[in-house]
Amino acid sequence: MSRGSPTDLLPDQSRLDNLTLARKEGWQRFVEAPARTQPEPLTLAQLRALGTEARADYDKRRRIWHANLGPLKTPQLAELHEDLWDIVDSNAQDGDKAKGAIAIDATPGLGKTTAVLGFAKQFHQREVAADGTKTSEGHQRWPVCRVGLTGNTGMREFNRAMLDFYAHPGTTRGTSAEFAHRALDCVLSCETKLLVVDDLHFLRWSRASGVEVSNHFKYIANEFPVTLLFVGVGLAQRGLFSEGSTYADAVLAQTGRRTTRLGMRPFSVSTEQGRSEWRSVLLSIEQRIALCDKHQGMLAEDLSDHLFARSTGNIGSLMTLVNRACQRAVRIGVEKLTEDLLNSVKIDAAAETARPELDTAIAARKITTKPKRKSG
Ligand SMILES: Nc1ncnc2c1ncn2[C@@H]1O[C@H](COP(=O)(O)OP(=O)(O)OP(=O)(O)O)[C@@H](O)[C@H]1O
Numbered sequence: 001m002s003r004g005s006p007t008d009l010l011p012d013q014s015r016l017d018n019l020t021l022a023r024k025e026g027w028q029r030f031v032e033a034p035a036r037t038q039p040e041p042l043t044l045a046q047l048r049a050l051g052t053e054a055r056a057d058y059d060k061r062r063r064i065w066h067a068n069l070g071p072l073k074t075p076q077l078a079e080l081h082e083d084l085w086d087i088v089d090s091n092a093q094d095g096d097k098a099k100g101a102i103a104i105d106a107t108p109g110l111g112k113t114t115a116v117l118g119f120a121k122q123f124h125q126r127e128v129a130a131d132g133t134k135t136s137e138g139h140q141r142w143p144v145c146r147v148g149l150t151g152n153t154g155m156r157e158f159n160r161a162m163l164d165f166y167a168h169p170g171t172t173r174g175t176s177a178e179f180a181h182r183a184l185d186c187v188l189s190c191e192t193k194l195l196v197v198d199d200l201h202f203l204r205w206s207r208a209s210g211v212e213v214s215n216h217f218k219y220i221a222n223e224f225p226v227t228l229l230f231v232g233v234g235l236a237q238r239g240l241f242s243e244g245s246t247y248a249d250a251v252l253a254q255t256g257r258r259t260t261r262l263g264m265r266p267f268s269v270s271t272e273q274g275r276s277e278w279r280s281v282l283l284s285i286e287q288r289i290a291l292c293d294k295h296q297g298m299l300a301e302d303l304s305d306h307l308f309a310r311s312t313g314n315i316g317s318l319m320t321l322v323n324r325a326c327q328r329a330v331r332i333g334v335e336k337l338t339e340d341l342l343n344s345v346k347i348d349a350a351a352e353t354a355r356p357e358l359d360t361a362i363a364a365r366k367i368t369t370k371p372k373r374k375s376g
């Protein structure tokens, strides 16, 4: 087989579906995982000629492949990465200066987590390549610590989650401050430079505890030699950046002042540039689709309007729709994507709600999703 035999790739890859990024071992596997190999393209005739076992194997590889199409280098992701490199690299000043924090604040499903993990992975690889896997004192080097928050986390659990990442034994007893001190030890000995806090909106964030949260992050920014990278939904509304007149507002403003806010936008077809971005993302998905009867322009020409109306330009909804449709196309044997097939596939409620209005506008030719000048 020309593209690498599935059997020598699967053991490593299949461990990835059982992966938790809440611990450093999981993080390491994520960082070191080789890129997946696309199943070799077959014609319909070649597909039909496969024996039962070879067919089962080919379909299995396609199932896994279609479920993991990505990450694509969308313009949104590329822009975000550029901004992140600027800020993280400008934070390389000495440890006694508080470092600027970053908050990525955008509505769900726009690919914040995907983009941030991709960035953190590259950052990890770059640091390890430059300085080695061990620190000067002989500890493991962990350039990135990632903390994912769950519902209603308080500061103590937040500190504990940091310790958990490093598999620190002291997570059962202690006050919030003790946990924080232990976390600082880990950060220092592992020479961690980037602290990613995903789903920050899960943090308990009442008016009073908002001050506590803000103070805690200020403490981290001052004492920990790391760049804080927050990811969340509606962070501005929660007062992360607020500047008001009360004491609480003034304390919160301290966080706001040192935090750079970055957003992520959905695809939009209201400008020519937006339409060509939409077209190029569809073209790159098209290339990755492993269906035997696909043709050039299947997505970018024939299904462009439909896909936009269904996903409202939201990458999460788009990828879910394409993934599910490909699974169905393999299962029922049609081996290509058509409007009928896509119509039979269900996706998230938010996208379905927005759909009728867009469908009508496209049908009435009020909007189009296709650029005038076409490349590729
Ligand atoms: N660049 C990309 N290429 C391919 N797929 C992507 C890309 N970005 C996001 N996706 C897909 O979109 C879905 C949503 O992405 P992600 O979880 O990163 O969004 P999010 O903004 O973090 O959402 P939430 O606010 O709900 O946490 C995922 O299934 C992911 O696979």
Ligand SMILES: [Mg+2]
Pocket (backbone or CB within 6 Å): 112, 113, 114, 198, 199
């Ligand atoms: Mg997310």
